[in-house]
Amino acid sequence: MATSIGNNRIRTLSTWVIATLVVTGCTQREQSVATRIAPVPKVASCSEGDHPETALQGQVPAALRASGFNGFNCNLRLSGQFQGEGGGWSGATFKDDAGHTCAFYGTGYVKNALTGAPIERRHSGVAVIDITDPAHPTQTASLITAAMMDPWESLRVNLRRKILVADGSVSLAGGSPYVDLYDISEDCRTPKLLASTEVGTGKDGGQVLPKTQSGHEGSFAPDGQTYYVGDLLNGTYNAIDIADLTKPKLIAHFDMRTAPLAVNTPKHMVVSAEGKLPLLINGTSHGLSLSTDGNRGYFTAVGYADARNAVDPKFKTANGFYVVDTSDVQARKPNPTMKLIATVPVRGGTMSQHALRMTVKGKPFLVFVDEGGAVQGNDLASPPDYLADATAACNAGLSPFPMAHIFDLSDERNPKEVSVLALETHDPGNCNKVLPDLAGLWIFTYGSHYCSVDNRDNATALACAFFNSGIRVFDIRDPVHPKEIAYYNPAGSRRSMPGSIHGMLTTFQSGAPDWCTSRPDFDFDRHMLTAMCMDNGLLAMEFENGVWPMPESSRSEAVD
Numbered sequence: 001m002a003t004s005i006g007n008n009r010i011r012t013l014s015t016w017v018i019a020t021l022v023v024t025g026c027t028q029r030e031q032s033v034a035t036r037i038a039p040v041p042k043v044a045s046c047s048e049g050d051h052p053e054t055a056l057q058g059q060v061p062a063a064l065r066a067s068g069f070n071g072f073n074c075n076l077r078l079s080g081q082f083q084g085e086g087g088g089w090s091g092a093t094f095k096d097d098a099g100h101t102c103a104f105y106g107t108g109y110v111k112n113a114l115t116g117a118p119i120e121r122r123h124s125g126v127a128v129i130d131i132t133d134p135a136h137p138t139q140t141a142s143l144i145t146a147a148m149m150d151p152w153e154s155l156r157v158n159l160r161r162k163i164l165v166a167d168g169s170v171s172l173a174g175g176s177p178y179v180d181l182y183d184i185s186e187d188c189r190t191p192k193l194l195a196s197t198e199v200g201t202g203k204d205g206g207q208v209l210p211k212t213q214s215g216h217e218g219s220f221a222p223d224g225q226t227y228y229v230g231d232l233l234n235g236t237y238n239a240i241d242i243a244d245l246t247k248p249k250l251i252a253h254f255d256m257r258t259a260p261l262a263v264n265t266p267k268h269m270v271v272s273a274e275g276k277l278p279l280l281i282n283g284t285s286h287g288l289s290l291s292t293d294g295n296r297g298y299f300t301a302v303g304y305a306d307a308r309n310a311v312d313p314k315f316k317t318a319n320g321f322y323v324v325d326t327s328d329v330q331a332r333k334p335n336p337t338m339k340l341i342a343t344v345p346v347r348g349g350t351m352s353q354h355a356l357r358m359t360v361k362g363k364p365f366l367v368f369v370d371e372g373g374a375v376q377g378n379d380l381a382s383p384p385d386y387l388a389d390a391t392a393a394c395n396a397g398l399s400p401f402p403m404a405h406i407f408d409l410s411d412e413r414n415p416k417e418v419s420v421l422a423l424e425t426h427d428p429g430n431c432n433k434v435l436p437d438l439a440g441l442w443i444f445t446y447g448s449h450y451c452s453v454d455n456r457d458n459a460t461a462l463a464c465a466f467f468n469s470g471i472r473v474f475d476i477r478d479p480v481h482p483k484e485i486a487y488y489n490p491a492g493s494r495r496s497m498p499g500s501i502h503g504m505l506t507t508f509q510s511g512a513p514d515w516c517t518s519r520p521d522f523d524f525d526r527h528m529l530t531a532m533c534m535d536n537g538l539l540a541m542e543f544e545n546g547v548w549p550m551p552e553s554s555r556s557e558a559v560d
Helices: 015-032 062-067 327-331 383-395 428-438
Strands: 072-074 076-082 091-095 101-106 126-130 138-143 156-158 163-167 178-183 192-198 217-220 226-231 236-241 249-255 285-290 296-301 320-325 339-345 350-360 363-372 404-408 416-421 447-453 461-467 470-475 483-489 521-523 528-533 537-543
Touching (some): 072 076, 091 156, 091 521, 101 528, 101 537, 163 226, 217 285, 226 285, 226 296, 236 285, 249 327, 320 350, 320 363, 350 447, 383 428, 447 521, 461 528, 470 528, 483 537
Parallel strands (some): 285 350
Antiparallel strands (some): 072 483, 091 101, 156 163, 163 178, 217 226, 226 236, 236 249, 296 320, 320 339, 350 363, 363 404, 404 416, 447 461, 461 470, 470 483, 521 528
16 A cells, blocks of 8 residues: 655654664563564575575565665566566556457556655556566556556456456545546457546446545456445445446445444544645555455455554554455345445554455465554654554564465354464564664565465465565465465665656665565466566566476466
8 A cells, every 4th residue: 555644754764773772672572572473484495596585584684775685586587577667556467368468557656645746757557568478578558547547556457357447546636536447358458448437426327425436445346247446545445336347337335434443443644745645544444355256345444553552452453354245236236235244353463455365275265464564554653653663563572564364264254363474574583683674764664565366266375565575475275384485576776766656755775675566466377477566667477496386276267
């Protein structure tokens, strides 16, 4: 999730202050922590010619950042790259009827969200990249309709209906009700516009929302008849009927303010220097996914807190997810409603990012991913407060960085967490080694952002995009005991790219590790993984050492 922070929060922190906090905090931690977060087992062996990590799992040490990070890889090697002008938050891939394979990824805003100053761009909007030959990616188009100018985290492909969709985000003049749909079936290299429509305003012929929709996230029902928008600003999940691809319309919405996780927690609001862009409200919406039949939604609930409050046993977290009955929407009942089935608070993290429903060996599971660790959202505080919160989290045996969690959904009214996909950087016992890496940083340091599986109906591997730690791939054939099998952490860029939100948020450091943010996509036929990192752009990576596909793996027919 991208954010807007006022200039008064953009500060630096000297290495000396960080070192003081780290040494003091970790000494206290060793006296008070009774349990530790256990990292997943590291990659067993890398391929010849790889460049394995030299420190902790997931770490890029301060010395490497200062000298210029040249990248790490293990069992994933780069086949091709398209840097372009850098990237934003989301991406997707698709193979069309003619055999072309395309990648789509959003880029940064045309104005700086902190200052309002225009950013000089040659190719704004969504980049369309032909990766039929992954060694030679080529940009073939830029999509610049209303929602595509800033799709934030909403860019999605539906394989069944062969369409590309995005909803307009809060950064577009304080809100955008647009939903854009493109046909990519015949030639994905030149998507054909089907609709660019204001939904929820009455102009679409559907329901009228109390406030203008400000999109942020999005996800399809698997049959491709419904697209759900996560409206972060207004705290709703909105169901958009796209049965007629040329006439999307709003037919239902789920108000997060009526849900239990939104109560009894501190309410915060941070605005940009222009005062236009609210950051987030405790208990609001973010990412989601739907069950295979479309009758269940898994909606994340954003929550955050100062770590010193989060460790208080009386603290009621607003962070977690809801299991929601979406069958009325799926069946197109008149005046459909979405009904809450279960509320699942998730402690030890903040800013719930997204939830992904999957099946492993016939059993239902959910991958739930935070965007912030057990600190104040990983981005609400200026550096001194962030380091204090990070230290407090370490002292309490919590990770200051976000990670993915796996829940058993066998009992949908009582989902059970069975594992976390922590790296060695997440282990509070390593805080004294990790926190010095964050000198001068105050937003999105280490930790996960987006995850995907190779096949939602037969998941064997999970890939996650990380801030600073690159693309990480895990064997989840045993969801209770996941293990890492590959990673690719690209070299740090020497210059800030005009389409990279990493640079726009003033956290870019020349030669330092990238923000890898888009959902990685598996390519079963070519044994590849595709992802977008903000400074490096599109990365097409090939698996090595036979780590994937596995004997149990199969081609995905997943639609989102």
